[in-house]
Amino acid sequence: xxxxxxxxxxxxxxxxxxxxxxxxxxxxxxxxxxxxxxxxxxxxxxxxxxxxxxxxxxxxxxxxxxxxxxxxxxxxxxxxxxxxxxxxxxxxxxxxxxxxxxxxxxxxxxxxxxxxxxxxxxxxxxxxxxxxxxxxxxxxxxxxxxxxxxxxxxxxxxxxxxxxxxxxxxxxxxxxxxxxxxxxxxxxxxxxxxxxxxxxxxxxxxxxxxxxxxxxxxxxxxxxxxxxxxxxxxxxxxxxxxxxxxxxxxxxxxxxxxxxxxxxxxxxxxxxxxxxxxxxxxxxxxxxxxxxxxxxxxxxxxxxxxxxxxxxxxxxxxxxxxxxxxxxxxxxxxxxxxxxxxxx
Numbered sequence: 024x025x026x027x028x029x030x031x032x033x034x035x036x037x038x039x040x041x042x043x044x045x046x047x048x049x050x051x052x053x054x055x056x057x058x059x060x061x062x063x064x065x066x067x068x069x070x071x072x073x074x075x076x077x078x079x080x081x082x083x084x085x086x087x088x089x090x091x092x093x094x095x096x097x098x099x100x101x102x103x104x105x106x107x108x109x110x111x112x113x114x115x116x117x118x119x120x121x122x123x124x125x126x127x128x129x130x131x132x133x134x135x136x137x138x139x140x141x142x143x144x145x146x147x148x149x150x151x152x153x154x155x156x157x158x159x160x161x162x163x164x165x166x167x168x169x170x171x172x173x174x175x176x177x178x179x180x181x182x183x184x185x186x187x188x189x190x191x192x193x194x195x196x197x198x199x200x201x202x203x204x205x206x207x208x209x210x211x212x213x214x215x216x217x218x219x220x221x222x223x224x225x226x227x228x229x230x231x232x233x234x235x236x237x238x239x240x241x242x243x244x245x246x247x248x249x250x251x252x253x254x255x256x257x258x259x260x261x262x263x264x265x266x267x268x269x270x271x272x273x274x275x276x277x278x279x280x281x282x283x284x285x286x287x288x289x290x291x292x293x294x295x296x297x298x299x300x301x302x303x304x305x306x307x308x309x310x311x312x313x314x315x316x317x318x319x320x321x322x323x324x325x326x327x328x329x330x331x332x333x334x335x336x337x338x339x340x341x342x343x344x345x346x347x348x349x350x351x352x353x354x355x356x357x358x359x360x361x362x363x364x365x366x367x
Contacts (some may be wrong), residue, residue, distance in 0.1 A: 074320050075354045077145045079113035079153025084354040086160035087361040101164060108169070113153040114176035144251065144267050144321060151184040152192045152268050155199025161206065170203060171212035177203060178219065185226045191234055191243060191277065192268025197227035231276055237284035240265075240277075244288055253319075261298045262318070263289065263325040266333070271365065274332020289329045301326040302344035324355035331362035338366035 075081070085104050089097060111117060145152070154177050161170035170177075181200045184193070201223025207215040234243055244265040251264035265288070266277075277285035292298055301323055327344060330336045341363040348356035 074349075075352055076117075076143075077113075077150065077153075078107065078111040078117070079150050079156050080145060080354055082108060082113045082153070082160050083156035084357050086156055086163050088357050089160075089163040091361065091364060097164075101166070104160065104164075105169075112173070112176060113156060114149055114173055114180050116148045144264070149180050150192075150268075151180060151188065151196030152199070152270075153196070154181060154203060155195040155270065158199040158203040158206070161203070167206070167210055167212075171207055171210065174203075174207060174212060174215055181223070181226075185222075188226075188230050188233075190247065190268065191265065191273050192270070194227055194230045194234070194273050194276065195268065195270040197223055197230055198272055199223075201227060231280065234276075235280045237282045240281040240284040240288070260288075261292060262322040263292060263329060264321075266325045266329045267321065269325070269328040269332050271332050274328070278333045278335065285329075285333050289326070289333060293326065298322060298326065302346055304346040304349055320349050320353070320355055324359065327359045328362055331359075331366055336366065338363055341366050 082104065085100055089100060092100060157170055157173055157177060161167045177200065181196070185197065188194070188197070201220055204215050204219035204223055208217065208220065233239060244260060245258075247264035247267070248258040248260040251262065251267070253259045253261045266285075293301060298318065301318070304323065323346070327341070330344070331341055341359075345359060345363060
């Protein structure tokens, strides 16, 4: 499936085989529970963290991996995504606190507290970047019918969030909106106007203008550090929260339009007193102010995607930094594998 012409594998063999094993895919709502939980909860600091709980993040990961799966696994993933997106539409807020917590098998282990009480990515509520995920899924899987049916939700989410874009990952949502609108117009999807394409483009351009240059990058980085605290509840930025939700387009923008500030920030967090072992799953204590014995899953994820999409590291280097997944359904691990495949 991912084998090169000369017989050598593009990725380490066990990772390649993992793409054809359902053991690396997230549990769905019918087979999690009991000893298996659909969402990883890792307690660091006062409140703890949730990972891989958001349907938009799930859809994005499945969309990224889809082209590199064999035909049978593609069919399995299409069926899986169809069922999960019907249960938890990625463009709508999850029903936190509703009957879903007591009826059937819930995705979350616990009811999610108020936003300020949780280091949580993506933030509670539908994320504008989920629009990018819907576009990419349709593009890679060919499921434009789902995208067309979801258009009213995409438009409502875009209009609700376009005026309050706080993170670089939000740019991907605006890009995805413009691309989705253009593609749906080409397919005569009802209710999609040329003005929707223009709105997506203008919003993306405005968001990029607001994030250009070293000064603006520094403001984005400091805001992300305050919102997503590292162990001991400190705004150290060791996990690079400013790069959470990285896509290739946003990575290229940060590489080319921040005057080197994004790359300097990345390198500064990986040298000296920074996170030297960022690529290791369950890495031991380093670059921390307390006694926490490991870094959170998003540390390796954010550093890895920044190395791939901002620094533009080679495939040879990225391969060396691939470590074992944290658990079944580790979406970050799948995203890192895909980023490695994309590298030259």
